[in-house]
Amino acid sequence: MAHSNDAEDETGGDESAASADAGAEGAGDAHRVAPEGDDPLEGDLLPILSASAAPPRSLRDRILAAALPRTFAFVTQHEGPWLPGPDAPVAIKELLADSRDRLSTRLVRFQQDGGLPEPELSGRRAFYVIRGTVRQRENGESLGAGAFRDEYPPQEWRADAGTLLIEFCEHVAVGNAAVTHESVAALWIDALPGGRVRPLEGGDDGPRSFLVLSMSPGSTLPSHPHTGIEELYVLSGSCTLDGRTLVAGDYHRAAAQSTHPDTHTLDDGCDVLVSLRDPDQLARDAAEV
Numbered sequence: 001m002a003h004s005n006d007a008e009d010e011t012g013g014d015e016s017a018a019s020a021d022a023g024a025e026g027a028g029d030a031h032r033v034a035p036e037g038d039d040p041l042e043g044d045l046l047p048i049l050s051a052s053a054a055p056p057r058s059l060r061d062r063i064l065a066a067a068l069p070r071t072f073a074f075v076t077q078h079e080g081p082w083l084p085g086p087d088a089p090v091a092i093k094e095l096l097a098d099s100r101d102r103l104s105t106r107l108v109r110f111q112q113d114g115g116l117p118e119p120e121l122s123g124r125r126a127f128y129v130i131r132g133t134v135r136q137r138e139n140g141e142s143l144g145a146g147a148f149r150d151e152y153p154p155q156e157w158r159a160d161a162g163t164l165l166i167e168f169c170e171h172v173a174v175g176n177a178a179v180t181h182e183s184v185a186a187l188w189i190d191a192l193p194g195g196r197v198r199p200l201e202g203g204d205d206g207p208r209s210f211l212v213l214s215m216s217p218g219s220t221l222p223s224h225p226h227t228g229i230e231e232l233y234v235l236s237g238s239c240t241l242d243g244r245t246l247v248a249g250d251y252h253r254a255a256a257q258s259t260h261p262d263t264h265t266l267d268d269g270c271d272v273l274v275s276l277r278d279p280d281q282l283a284r285d286a287a288e289v
Helices: 013-031 045-053 057-067 279-288
Strands: 072-075 090-098 103-110 124-131 133-136 142-144 148-152 157-159 164-170 177-181 189-192 195-201 208-215 230-241 244-247 251-254 263-277
Touching: 090 251, 124 133, 124 208, 164 208, 208 230
Parallel strands: none
Antiparallel strands: 072 251, 090 103, 103 164, 124 148, 124 164, 133 142, 133 157, 148 177, 189 195, 195 208, 208 263, 230 244, 230 251, 230 263
8 A cells, every 4th residue: 555755754845746746646536635625425535435445356365254154163183272170180171162153162180080061051961971981079989981971950070080971061951860871881783884873862752862873894874964073083094075084083064954064984994973953843842831
């Protein structure tokens, strides 16, 4: 953008006037002063203002991309900061914080024995133990790797050093109940060629469902739409999704009303923890309260 030179303005005399006139002429109409009585929005000034207000194409594309809802989100095991929790030995990595739908998802890691932090949202909490052991403070119930807990209201838990879990919270009232699924107790169901599922909680009649999807090497999960948010956490193995390779420890989220392309496993197959949310069921549950 052309601009006047302050040093030239300080020279004074006819020489400075000539310089100012030359600068104004070289800069175009951007420095023209409208004659007294003229409407400053008439003539050449309005196109100049309009042109100067328009951002460059590259900047405009970035603004539009940021404003549009993200269909897919990925957080690899090496991305995102681990923040200190309320207890010194606990570290937390935020994966989802959705204030509109009142959802949160986070990884919780224990460097030493410590308590599971209070959930970010009051309501329902579900967690899956990826490795290590957690124990309920009140009755000593112990859950090991592969165990899933869905509870309302949230209970107090402590974990051994080295424990890693993924926690899902939502601000909904689902009754005073707690459900626990151990990895050895839940049944596997053949769901598709080369794939089987282990339902953890929810199902067709619940507002939020959790399951483990196990796919054999070289298998394909066909393209499918989502009515609500779908979250994936890779427990073991690897797969390709939307042109990206996901490995153990990676997280992926698909927005509501999005469609997943075909997902392919690699030579080692893939086990994935899946969270599915049904907004229509949430609306029906709310209407019944």
